[in-house]
Amino acid sequence: MTKIILAVLALVAAPLLGALITGVDRRITAWLQSRYGPPILQPIYDVLKLLGKEPMVTNTWQAVCAYVYIVGAALSVVLLFTGSDLLLIFFVLTVGAVFLVMGALASPSPYSQIGGQRELLQMLAYEPLLILVFAAIAMVTGSFKVSAVYELSRPLLYDLPLMYIVLGYALTIKLRKSPFDISASAHAHQELVRGVYTEYSGPFLAMIEIAHWYEVILVLGLCALFWSTSVVGMVVLVAVTYLAEIIVDNVTARLTWRFMLKSAVGMGLALTVVNMLWLYAQ
């Protein structure tokens, strides 16, 4: 029963919280750029407006893809909140991502095509990292279940400090933050028009925005796992991490996908190996 309540909570509260966090993000970004910035509720206004726009597609499959994308994102958050399996969450997240790319590739527009290809490269960069992080968590807890993390007596961060950096690397890519906003940016920064989002518009773009809120919550939820022993610890860790992401976003310029791929796989593997050796040595 509690699981169902948690699931509903995740379904309803997560996007609202995600919207607020995105709003705060825009505010802090503006502040870092000596601007005033939009109201905190701006992301919600944006989505409301998009919902009210006339639907327009180049191919009806795009509509399907946009809706499946949000279902995948929402479902992965539900799975996280109900303490399911980490790998399963990851695979469900992949469903959404795959459909997003398929929708982009469904349009013959070159911008959307390159955006889709780059999104695939981003997935190629962050997916192995996420699996490695989950595997490392499973090394410590002995299980891939999220619930097992909450049974630990001390935070994961003590055992897996380097894996947290790997996670951060993957999340920068997943959250579409600079320097890795290669296929599209979460903000209205232009690269290849809007990359993988180019051909989604109106209500379909609104779905993608909402899915992005879900993903923000998922990502932060994963971060929170590293300080599972206390609520205060969780909040502090998540806040610090997100602030760091915003600062990185603002002080770095966009890099090429070659750099992203090489650095993500190279650095991710190196840090993982070192962290695992350390874990064995303990």
Place this chain on the structure above:
Amino acid sequence: MLGNLINQGRIKSPWVVHFDCGSCNGCDIEVLACLTPIYDIERFGILNIGNPKHADVLLVTGTVNQRNKHVLKNIYDQMPGPKAVIAIGACGCTGGVFREAYNVVGGVDKVIPVDVYVPGCPARPEVIIDGVVAALEKVKTLLGMTA
């Protein structure tokens, strides 16, 4: 209720796409100036989005000529409604000093319906922002949000 909320959103989140229709770049610089910290149009939820399929407001600078008139039309057609058009600068409004040239069609309104005209050569950022706000007022009236 949802309709009201959506209308609220429409007013609070006008995303603009800027199309340089053969301007001398004077007005373009001023449009971009609106994004800078001094004017910071993101305060009003305005984003320069660079993609007509995502935009609500089309900002056009410069005169329309025979070569680019269909581009302007295409971009306008690719914006999902509801949408507004703002012609910026003397050239955008009327064709400006070029209006007698052999290849010039004239102002933006020769090709697509224009909602707000922002005069000036170049138009000042304050006036451009004012133009967007005027367009929003017009939208408000259309939506029946003002008495």
Place this chain on the structure above:
Amino acid sequence: MLDTLVFVTVLLPFLVAAVLLVLREQNLRKVILVATAGVLALASLAMLRGGAFIMSPAPLYDSLITLGDFVILFVVLFVGMKRKNQIIIWLTAAQIIALIWLDFFTLKEHGSVPAFFADDLSLVMVLVISIVGSLIAVYGIGYMKEHEEHLHLTKSKQPQFFFFIVLFLGAMNGLVLANNLLWMYFFWECTTLCSFMLIGHDGTEIARKNAERALWMNVLGGTAFLFGIILLQKIVGTLSLQDILARGPQFAVAGGAILVPMFLLVFAGMTKAAQAPFQSWLTGAMVAPTPVSALLHSSTMVKAGVYIIVRLAPVYAGTYFSNFVALFGAFVFLATACLAAGQSNGKKILAYSTISNLALIIACAGINTPAAITAAIMLILFHAISKALMFLCVGAIEQKIGSRDIEDMRGLFAVMPRTALVAIIGIMTMMLPPFGMLMAKWMAIESAQGQFLLMIMLALGSGVTVLFWCRWAGLMLGTPVAKGRPEAQDITVRAPLYILAGLAMVVSFFSPVVYNTLVAPVVAMYYKTVPYTLPYGNFDSKMGIFLVYPLFILLGLGLFFALRQARKVTAAQCSQPYMCGEQLTVDGKPGFLGPLNQYVPATAGNYYLAQFFGEEMLSRWINVIALAVLVIMLFGGAL
């Protein structure tokens, strides 16, 4: 009853094949093929219902098998001499001498070993071979008709083609049901010969060359197999697979001498499953007509290789050798996934992805825990269905558009909406939850937990897998708004496509049932525990939980809702793709309005990342590393 079933699944195909060889009447052939397919499928289901069994046919058959062995070997020797291939000649000669020695001088127990024995693993294999294989054979009817029309053949070569196809099915059924290793060897060599003949079927220069390569690699495997069973006979003292499975583990613990024949048998399996460094025969095999590729890749041939490795897994469980097998499998999984990502040839992508998935099965066999073996069996089952489907789709597409390059499949949905949709379903079942392939991969990754090197390779490999599947599915959808008319297709082509697509989804939906009735009993028999419990049909263990039905229901509802929303989009709401406002569409092909008002078509291409995934460069390194691992496996594992 049992006699009849074994007769139908093993011997009947041999007889039908003989009939098809002499029959030149088209329609009758069609009827016979469809009837055989139906009978095979029903027999395999009936056999499944009957459950495990042991059977010894009349002693006469033993002699026939011996005779058959020599016939095949001399045929291969003849081929080797005709082609002047030294490797084939010497390896076959060695096999002939070894077989004479084994058959006439060493073996005293002729006839005393039961020829057939089946547990659930064999039955699953029979099911896969008989149903998926038969569907491919039926598909062959329509495909070969078109194929030969295209080649303008004056004299149809179809009798020969279907002779080998149906023979292949019988041989595979015999192989997986065999208990006597000599019988298994006979069927093993049968499949080698059949694949050689089928790959070379078109008779072109390249087909002959690739067929020859396939032959020498498989003869190498066959030689290893024969020497493996000779050594096994020396060590365990029997050729009965059942006895070896029962008593093998003691030998593995005691001295480890049994690991040498184990290595030879596993090595034979690896050559048959086209693992690096022998992957080139399978990628070369795609010159054959598509039903052959589908048969070789999905339900037969390569599955024989992994079958023997999974079958013997309990014998070498817990040894160093097992760890090396796991390492080898994981490496090849990653390496060939990378190779697949660098390809634009659809069939080659499928070939490399097959090798990659087989390597994953081998890795599971090497990990050798109950969960891993469950994953291996699940992978065998689901991979056969989805991969057969993909091959048949590519075959149908190739006949229509005249290319197997995925770049040419852009916008296929407008040309062949039904086939494109079926292909997309195939791709989804290959890589996404809640379908069986992904679930098996989930099991594999979770069972590799603790072995970090394995984990790293599996993680990287599955990332790459998503890359090449996803872009293929996406670009097939890439059409302008206009919706194409459904394409015309022969019923023998369309029906297998639809049935396989249906199977891929339905069997995934019933995966908990499949696990309970087919997989768990085998695992329990050899490993004494079952890896998963099934609360509400979800796979649960200490390691993790896979929600089958919640995912099916929620994702299914999501898709249903999405489709309904998509249907609301009217033609009026469709716009041109964004081309900076300079778009111009000519003949339904979107493009730009270029300088001087000229039309410039918009073209796009995938990233194939040649600097990372180039075939030439990568293959060399992969072969060297794989060979090194094999050598270390022999010495390190056996010692």
